[in-house]
Amino acid sequence: MDLIDIGITVGKVVIIFGALMGMVAYMTLFERRVIAFIQGRIGPNRVGFQGLLQPIADAVKLLFKEDVTPAGANKFLFAIAPMLSFIPTLLTIAVIPVAESSTIFGREVDWIISDINIGILFVLAVTAMEVYGIIIGGWASNSKYPLLGALRASAQMISYEVSLGLALVGLLMVTGTFSMTEIVAQQSSFLQWNIFKQPLGFLLFIIGAFAEVNRIPFDLPEAEAELVGGYNTEFSSMKFAMYFMGEYAAMISISAIMVTLYFGGWQGPILPSPIWFLLKVGAFLFTFVWVRGTLPRFRYDQLMRFGWLVLLPLALFNIFITGVIMVL
Amino acid sequence: MIEAYFPIFVLFIFALITPVVMLLIPKIVAKREPTPIKDAAYECGIPAEGDARERFPIKFYLIAILFLLFDLEAVFLYPWAYIYKKLGLFGLIEMGVFITILLVGYIYVIKKGALKWQ
Numbered sequence: 001m002d003l004i005d006i007g008i009t010v011g012k013v014v015i016i017f018g019a020l021m022g023m024v025a026y027m028t029l030f031e032r033r034v035i036a037f038i039q040g041r042i043g044p045n046r047v048g049f050q051g052l053l054q055p056i057a058d059a060v061k062l063l064f065k066e067d068v069t070p071a072g073a074n075k076f077l078f079a080i081a082p083m084l085s086f087i088p089t090l091l092t093i094a095v096i097p098v099a100e101s102s103t104i105f106g107r108e109v110d111w112i113i114s115d116i117n118i119g120i121l122f123v124l125a126v127t128a129m130e131v132y133g134i135i136i137g138g139w140a141s142n143s144k145y146p147l148l149g150a151l152r153a154s155a156q157m158i159s160y161e162v163s164l165g166l167a168l169v170g171l172l173m174v175t176g177t178f179s180m181t182e183i184v185a186q187q188s189s190f191l192q193w194n195i196f197k198q199p200l201g202f203l204l205f206i207i208g209a210f211a212e213v214n215r216i217p218f219d220l221p222e223a224e225a226e227l228v229g230g231y232n233t234e235f236s237s238m239k240f241a242m243y244f245m246g247e248y249a250a251m252i253s254i255s256a257i258m259v260t261l262y263f264g265g266w267q268g269p270i271l272p273s274p275i276w277f278l279l280k281v282g283a284f285l286f287t288f289v290w291v292r293g294t295l296p297r298f299r300y301d302q303l304m305r306f307g308w309l310v311l312l313p314l315a316l317f318n319i320f321i322t323g324v325i326m327v328l
Numbered sequence: 329m330i331e332a333y334f335p336i337f338v339l340f341i342f343a344l345i346t347p348v349v350m351l352l353i354p355k356i357v358a359k360r361e362p363t364p365i366k367d368a369a370y371e372c373g374i375p376a377e378g379d380a381r382e383r384f385p386i387k388f389y390l391i392a393i394l395f396l397l398f399d400l401e402a403v404f405l406y407p408w409a410y411i412y413k414k415l416g417l418f419g420l421i422e423m424g425v426f427i428t429i430l431l432v433g434y435i436y437v438i439k440k441g442a443l444k445w446q
Contacts, residue, residue, distance in 0.1 A: 009335045017342050067354045071367040072379070083347045090343035094336045114335040121406070143369035144380045155388050158395040165402040172409040233370055237354045242347060301445030304391070308443045312398065312434075316427060319405070323420045326412065 008109055016113055020093055020252060025055040027248045031289045038293035059241070067237040070141055077140035082235065082242035085133020088126045089246050092253035095119040095180050099266050099274040111266075111274075112181060119180035120172065123257055124165055127212060130250060131157045134231050137243070141234035149230025152220050152300065156211060159307040160218070164208030166315035170201040170322045171261060184265035195262040200318045202262045204311060209258065211307070213250040216292040220300055255284035390442050401430055 029044065029051055036043025044051040069078055099111035116122060131154050138150020174197045175183050187193050195202050211218040222230035232243045259265060259280040268276035298306070369376040404426070412419050437443065 009338055013335060013338045013342055017339060021346070063353050064358050065354065066358050066360055068362070068366055070369050071364070072369060079351070083344075083351070086347050087340075087343045090346075091336070091340060094339050113339055114332050116332045116336070139381070141369070142380050143376070144371065147380050147384075151384055151388050155391045158399075159391060162395060162398040162402065165399065166405070169402065169405045169409045172406065173412045176410065176413050178410070228370065228372070237358060238350050242350065304443065304445050308394070309438070316431075319409075320424070320427075323412065323423070327417050327420055 004105060004107065008104065008107065009113075012109070012111070012113055016093060016098060016111075017090070019098075020090065020249065023252050024245050024248045025059070027252065027285065028058065028244070029054050030285070031248075031292075034286065034289045035293050038290070062238055062241045065237040067239065068234075070143060070234050072142035073234065074140040074142070077136050078234075079239075081133050081137030081140055082239040082246070083133070084136060085130055086242050086246040086249065088129040088133075089249040089253055091126045092123055092250075093256065095122050096253070096256045096260050097181050097184050097265055098256075098277050099272075110181065115179065115181045118178045119183075120168060120178045120261075124168070127250070127254070128161060130212075130246070133243075133246065137235065138231035141231075143234050145228045145233045146231045149222060149233070153214060153231055156214075156218065156220060156303060156307075159304060160208045160211035160311070163204055163307065163311035163315045164212060166312070166319065167201045167204035167208060168261075169315075170318045171198050171205075173319070173322050173326060174198060180260055180265075184260060184267065187264040188267065190264070193262065193264045198262065198318075198322070200314065200321070202258075204315050204318065205262070206258065207311060209254045210288075210291070211303075213247060213254055213288075215247075215251065215288055217295045217298050218303060219297060220303060251285065251288055252281065255281045255288070258284055387445065394437065394442070397433070401427075 032054075033043040033045075033051065044054045047053040047057045069075060094113040095116060097110065097112040097115075101108055101110045103109070134157075135150045135154045138146040138148075138153070141147070171194055172178070174194065175186055177183060177186075183194070214220075214222065220230075222232065232240055235243060256277075259277065263280055266273040266277040268279075271279075369380065371377070405423070408415070408419060408423055415422075
């Protein structure tokens, strides 16, 4: 490993990380505009052309807001909790191939930050850590609504994580590898996409994904009507913003994971590969917003019953069926 | 193999510095005027009552324990799924026995009402 290698590595990280942060910022605008159109409103369109400068205005406003720490809070945990929920969501993109390899300075560059041989396990391990930020934030606030929201969030996230993990087992049986690059390589043509080999597995995965990122219809941790705002009630200024950026980053990275695992990753005809990747991820992000504009929220007992009594047996059934079909 | 994790470490540095900087900026540019009312825990505008860290339903513990059980099961399933193509029918029957034993426990949990939220 010499200087050029290190330079390429840092360059790749800067580009992919920068793209992710840019997408997080503009996802806020995208969501508000799309939700507005779904509800027959216009949405933010005053700051810049069609509201394109709105995320910057929001960021500046939040930076100048007073940062209030509640009197009874655990100061240290209260300060680091937003970071704990934000950092893991950013790390997930490390194992996602975003484009086909190209040649730079006479070297072959794979457009993936690190092609480790345990890609899927890395994703599961890192996304599982997101729950720490929420439960520590809720507990450290020493306030009732955040604590309730945090308890709900952690119970929900670990419940749906089980079916999320089990849904991936079916995929793993078909592909026989943990490496994201190899999984993309196996789906070289449209009919070889894993969604056709694992339709039930994908359905389970996308439901689990909605629950993991706490989006409607699974947004009970932050149910505005009953919990004021859930685990982030006491947070203000940039700490508050960080929870939301974490949620958007999680949404983007889980969309990228679904694209990579089930929809052939960056591969596609005619258009260059990064464009295909962004289009596919964008389609999923639109689905996230669309579902938010369409569905009501679950009740908590329905949510738990659905997770444990419907998704879990279905995930086991999916593994069984996949096993039987592969033996035959 | 260990150098494959170097880029992840670089990404971690970036992912660590960004939020730290973002949290430090309000400390410098935003004004802070704490008052006892402002620092009180939020309870819909009425004065906060008692401590928040009280008892909460035991259901949450149960869910956590069940999660450990089924996540461990998933941990066993991963290496099995990885080499399933080589194991074939033998692997299917082996895992079938394992899952059946686990399902007995799962049905017991349902019958005992551990997953009822009322």
